[in-house]
Amino acid sequence: SQKIEQNSEALNIQEGKTATLTCNYTNYSPAYLQWYRQDPGRGPVFLLLIRENEKEKRKERLKVTFDTTLKQSLFHITASQPADSATYLCALLGSSNTGKLIFGQGTTLQVKP
Amino acid sequence: DAGVIQSPRHEVTEMGQEVTLRCKPISGHNSLFWYRQTMMRGLELLIYFNNNVPIDDSGMPEDRFSAKMPNASFSTLKIQPSEPRDSAVYFCASSLAWGVGELFFGEGSRLTVL
Numbered sequence: 001s002q003k004i005e006q007n008s009e010a011l012n013i014q015e016g017k018t019a020t021l022t023c024n025y026t027n028y029s030p031a032y033l034q035w036y037r038q039d040p041g042r043g044p045v046f047l048l049l050i051r052e053n054e055k056e057k058r059k060e061r062l063k064v065t066f067d068t069t070l071k072q073s074l075f076h077i078t079a080s081q082p083a084d085s086a087t088y089l090c091a092l093l094g095s096s097n098t099g100k101l102i103f104g105q106g107t108t109l110q111v112k113p
Numbered sequence: 114d115a116g117v118i119q120s121p122r123h124e125v126t127e128m129g130q131e132v133t134l135r136c137k138p139i140s141g142h143n144s145l146f147w148y149r150q151t152m153m154r155g156l157e158l159l160i161y162f163n164n165n166v167p168i169d170d171s172g173m174p175e176d177r178f179s180a181k182m183p184n185a186s187f188s189t190l191k192i193q194p195s196e197p198r199d200s201a202v203y204f205c206a207s208s209l210a211w212g213v214g215e216l217f218f219g220e221g222s223r224l225t226v227l
Contacts, residue, residue: 034215043117043204043218044156089156091216099144099168099212105155 002027004092004104012110019077021107023090026071030092033066033073038087038106047088048075080111115139119205119219127227131193134222136205137186144211147180147190148204150221156204162188163211195226 005024013019023033032051036044050057050066050073057064063076077084089106093099118137126132138145146161160170162182170180177196182188192199202223206216 031212036216041220043206043220044216045218046215049215093212099161099163100158101146101216102158103148103156 002102004028004090004102006088006090006104007107008105010108010110012112013080015081015111015113017080019080019084019109019111021075021088021109023073023075023104024071025092028071028092029068032093033064034091034093034101035062035064035073035075036089036091036103038089044089044103077109080109082111082113085109085111117205117207117217117219119203119222121222122220123223123225125225125227126195128196129194130226131191132195132199132224132226134190134203134205134224136188136190136219138188138205138207139217140186142207142209142217143185144208145182145188146206146208146216147188148206150202150204151200159190168211192224195224197226200224200226 003026034049035047037047038044048057048059048064050064061078065074087106087108089103091101091103093101120135144163147159148156150156159172160180161168165182180190202221204218204221206218208216
């Protein structure tokens with residue numbers, strides 16, 4: 001069956017360190033993968049999109065990698081700040097381009113000052 | 114731009130009552146999505162529309178759920194009759210085109226069915 005897996009346990013790190021979040025998937029051949037941020041009581045907000053033919057994408061302190069062989073994406077936040085504390089969701093679009101964007105359960109990041 | 118607008122933000126109702134959730138997508142966006150979020154199951158896709166036409170409703174849990182998009186600027190998700198297990202946050206999202214790019218989410222409608 002198709003699955004998208006993110007670490008269910010919260011990730012706690014110290015301010016200034018790099019946070020690395022993982023998204024693994026099975027039985028998908030995604031045309032692209034997206035990362036979203038969700039704050040408590042709010043809707044998810046888009047951060048980055050990476051296509052299947054791209055290895056890495058950067059935006060300010062954010063970096064996403066996409067390994068279609070390992071079926072894994074890594075999401076990095078460098079020089080993390082307490083304001084980065086939130087839940088981060090990965091989402092996949094199937095390569096059949098059905099238009100369906102399926103989300104993982106999300107990983108909660110807590111950055112301590 | 115106002116973003117995706119959902120109403121009501123909070124709804125508390127009793128089992129058996131009809132619930133209608135509303136969504137106004139971003140102007141010019143052609144695709145609209147309804148998701149449901151719970152702690153147990155995360156963010157689940159219920160149904161999505163392209164150019165006001167339902168494309169895939171395989172995520173709709175039961176016949177008690179229905180969704181419509183009568184025009185490009187309005188969609189509803191209806192639950193009739195509601196049950197306690199329907200309690201969740203329901204999100205509407207829109208995107209510029211089908212299968213392309215980011216989704217813009219509303220702030221959600223928190224439904225509690227007693």
